Amino acid sequence: MRPLVRIMLRDSLRQIRHIAAVPHAEARGQVAEVYAQARREFGVVAPPLALHSPAPEALAASWLLLRETLLAQGRVSRAAKEAVATAISRANDCPYCVEVHEAKLATLTGADAHGPLADWADRNALGPAEEEPRPFDAADAPEILGTAVTFHYLNRMVRLFLPDSPVPDAAPAAGRGPVMRMVARAMRPDAGTAVTPGTALGLLPTAPLPAGLDWAKPNLAVAGALARAVASVDAAAERWVPEPVRDLLHTELAVHDGTVPGPTRTWLAEATDGLDAGHLPAARLALLVALNPHQITDADLEEFRALHPEDRELVELASWAALTAAVRIGARFAETARSLTSAAG
Template sequence: MIVKRALRRSLAQVRHVTPVPPGAARGLVAEVYAQVERDFGMLAPPVALHSAAPEVMAAAWMLLRESLLAQGQVARGAKELVATEVSRANACPYCVDVHGATLRGLGGPAPAEPGPLPEVVGTRLTFHYLNRMVNVFLGESPLPPEVPGGMRGGALRVLGAMMGASARKPRPPGDSLRLLPDAPLPAELSWADGNPYVAGAVARATAAVAAAGERSVPEPVRDLVTAEVGKWDGTPPGLSTAWATEAAAGLAPGHRPVARLALLTAKASYQAGTAIDAFRATDPSDRALLEVTAWASMMTARARSGGP
């Protein structure tokens, strides 16, 4: 089938970084790849794109698995609806296609769940994070360009049927937690406390991404982005990226490229690609690029997840 053949080659859609090929994966990367293929039904590019930064990839997968995929108090259809709505609000058409198709494959959303349950808020956190990374490193559709235009609607229906069938399989919670060491749950994320698996994933994942930020994002840049995200109401900043240049202007010249990349990722991820070349001139490694964008994405995700 053309859709299945195309999806097997979907890692080729990743831009700006080179994912580790499945046959070359070792250690933590191999462990994450194996879990993703088993529990998601395919090696999902939004997770695999992180593979040059293994701990960050494990964090992204852990959040996705324990909030969205694992069995819990909330029906999978209700969580897929949350994932789709957050992705639409963040202008992430790739994730809207994937999770909207999965929702249709499940037969539509389950009844709304009462209250801010940890799985629901965890799903919001996960997709505020993933939407930004997908906007930076993937295109607008999960379907590769070789799928003809006239077949794309049907291909999405096939994808939805595949994902819906996969989503019905039971996945016990907690299986991903061994991928990263235990960590304390940040106070502002205490909404996760009602589910030990979600809480464990949130604590471990946010600690891993914070450590990545300490490695690759200079402290003055972290301070600037934290302040900018803290006062942001979520309104898109517009087509111009001058605001990011202006916000970074007070930093040392060597810090401005990373600040501009982090700011755009945090608040206008669909425009962050315009800052990558300047950042690469300061640090050409895929790992550093992923750690900067992951840290910025998580800053916004923590601020916008909407916990009680």
């Protein structure tokens, strides 16, 4: 069954929009290494991973995040983490991710036991994290909160680069369920392969943990993945994204309460007012990816590509904006934990 699914997923790379993913047969260097690890430890090179392939460092960062939070065999069950991934994806209105991870959750033992955890993830996905007891132990926080951060990141990338469903529109409605169940069952390591925490960290250089993610420190693998992924994605952006654009995104996220802006784009015009014309396309796209990817238009992408035509640049900008937003959301978990501790004292 799995060889068939792998063939299907190779074809599904054609679903990726706006960029050309590196085909499996043409992968070299870091891209080939990530593809090989993903096939061995995840079962497939899924489109949400492959869409990063024009930017090898972003690809490695996305794989580290996914592997060390969702896939690695740690304290927290895969079912619990899939419940979090599904809830975050639903709150972010990412139907592609909901369909995939809901299908995977249905194949796992104990899938029905994580309702309170999914409810908590849903309530805390948008807006300030609620000051309420968490339905998990402190020792489980790195994996659970790490999974939440990973899917806040991936949801934003998927909304830009993939359609609403992994199943082609032409597929008969009656066949969608069986196809997704087949794909979900194939999303597992090769026989005899243990997904040991931390063994993929060498894909990216060591780096300090970003401020606000102290909840990850007890788990060296999760902390290492977050630190290395953020540092690598930031470094790629710093090489070419104009400083005023980077400063603007950080300024907007610092005061953002998590509520999705809209329904008009007045907020975007106000946020970018006063920027040089040459910085506007990158600034608009970065803010949209971070705060409301549903509002991205073809015109936004065309204006960006007129100045930055390479696929690598589009992936790097989107990856940086999405991960910066996800880290800001992750930092709110630490803020809430401090307020709960103060209240208890």
